[in-house]
Amino acid sequence: PYAFWGTQPVAQFNEDPASLPATDCQIDRTKTAAEVRQDPYGLPADFEWSICNMSDDKTVHEVFELLTYHYVEDDDEMFRFKYSREFLQWALQPPGFRQEWHIGVRACKTKRLVGFITGVPATLRVRTNTISMAEINFLCVHKKLRSKRLAPVLIKEITRRVNLQNIWQAAYTAGVVLPKPVAECQYYHRSLNPKKLVSVGFSRLPSTMTMARLIKLYKLPEEPLTPGIRPLTKKDIPQVTHLLSNYLSKFQLAPVLNEEEVEHFLMPVEGVIDSYVVESAGSIITDLVSYYTLPSTIIGNPSYQELKAAFMYYTVATETPLQQLMRDVLILSKAKGHDVFNALDIFANDSFLKELKFGIGDGRLRYYLYNWRVVPSAETRANEPPLTPKNVGLVLL
Ligand code: NHW
Ligand code: EN5
Secondary structure, eight states: OOTTGGGSSSOOTTOOGGGSOSSOBOSSOOOOGGGSOOSOOOOOTTEEEEEOOTTSHHHHHHHHHHHHHHSOBOTTSOEEEOOOHHHHHHHHOOTTOOGGGEEEEEETTTOOEEEEEEEEEEEEEETTEEEEEEEEEEEEEOGGGTTSSHHHHHHHHHHHHHHTTTOOEEEEEESSOOSOOSEEEEEEEEESSHHHHHHTTSSOOOTTOOHHHHHHHTOOOSSOOSTTEEEOOGGGHHHHHHHHHHHHTTSSEEEOOOHHHHHHHHSOBTTTEEEEEEEETTTEEEEEEEEEEOOEEETTOSSOSEEOEEEEOOOEESSSOHHHHHHHHHHHHHHTTOSEEEEESOTTTHHHHTTTTOEEEEEEEEEEEESOBOOOOTTOOTTSOSSOGGGBOOOOO
16 A cells, blocks of 8 residues: 555654654655756656746636636535635745746646646744745646546655755645644534535534524624724734744644744735734734635535635634634624634644534544654554644644
8 A cells, every 4th residue: 555655755654663763853864955856757648747827817717727626525525625716826825935836737738737736835843843844735636637646746746846945844734544644633613504504414403403493503693702803904913923923832733933924824815814813901912813714615506506614723812711712703704604614623622612512524634744753752642643633733724
């Protein structure tokens, strides 16, 4: 198994713990950019590499269409992620982004986009090591070209282009199990529009309940309850950067974000990212809450086309209780038309999921590092990933 991943510098499933290093470290030998292969990897005949300019509306539309019809689905093929054009432009053009890390594969004859993979630069801290990395996302191969080993070529090509920038580590998440997760996390869902969720098969009406009773169960107040909660503005960025950095320092896997990056990733963008802060007396920002908007196509449903989902992003509670802050963001996201609010069991999320009526999802999310070994601590149980969800302070889009 793992004909490809077995050849890569990642932790493997069959390793003998006794033969492994005792501290976190890179897996491959140290190399220089000069040693990196200069020419692109070969593609099957009739296909060519194509750098995707995400500032060009036509290109963004091509990427949007590929992902809309061919990207991630749930296990029962009922829902497919539908990242918007504006979301893709936001996610792929953070400070320091490189266009050559937005890699397309096209059919030579028709120029039709049939494959995609992206990287964006990021500084991540893994325990005590702060490392310049690439975050890899949006790996996609057209359904008609599946199982032809195109994905390994895309992965090798992006690795080469990242290595050319003297970057040797990467972070990525996936629903599938690959060698070898650093953390295994669980999706949770909070119904905002239970009637629609039941109607499209996202959730079920418990046999002991009527629809009226279910709607009552998930009813929320009209207005947020926290005085002073308001959308994030540009003048808040210095304070929010400090607030967030201090919070993220508590986790074993977390991004290291400067003001520019905080501004890029947290400033509200209509239909993409919403962030709110609590401002206390003396203009002190004490709390932050944010979510991104990622709808899904409802596959083959006659009455509804799209499920509007909000995904919890970075949240810091210092003065307002976390549960209250999260209740307010449920209210705010419902007011913006979301049908469901999704969260992982990372951060301190354990402390509010039950009370706020989040239910367990049927999907899991694994976190991976490329060319970085995270050594299990004394508390790690056999065959479990080295980090528990509570130790994870990173959200990938
Ligand atoms: S996870 C979402 C990935 N995308 C989807 O699930 C979309 C729908 N599926 C597809 O488009 C977020 C295809 O099924 C894909 C595979 C393209 C997934 N990650 O071409 P073959 C991300 O984007 C392995 C990594 O025949 P295919 C993160 C599989 O185990 N590997 O399959 C991306 C097998 O290898 P093995 C995956 O179905 C992180 C090989 O691909 C994978 O036609 C990428 C089979 O290839 C996945 N999600 O296409 C890694 N799914 O060893 C970045 C399958 O088992 C690493 N595979 O033989 C770091 C790089 C940068 C380093 C820099 C220093
Ligand atoms: C790269 N950044 O499986 C990430 N979603 O639970 C890519 N299930 O929505 C990798 N199957 O449980 C992403 N409803 C991996 C995730 C892929 C998508 C996925 C799951 C996550 C999901 C829903 C719908 C299931 C439909 C049938 C689900 C139950 C919700 C219910 C709400 C009320 C209380 C009980 C639970």
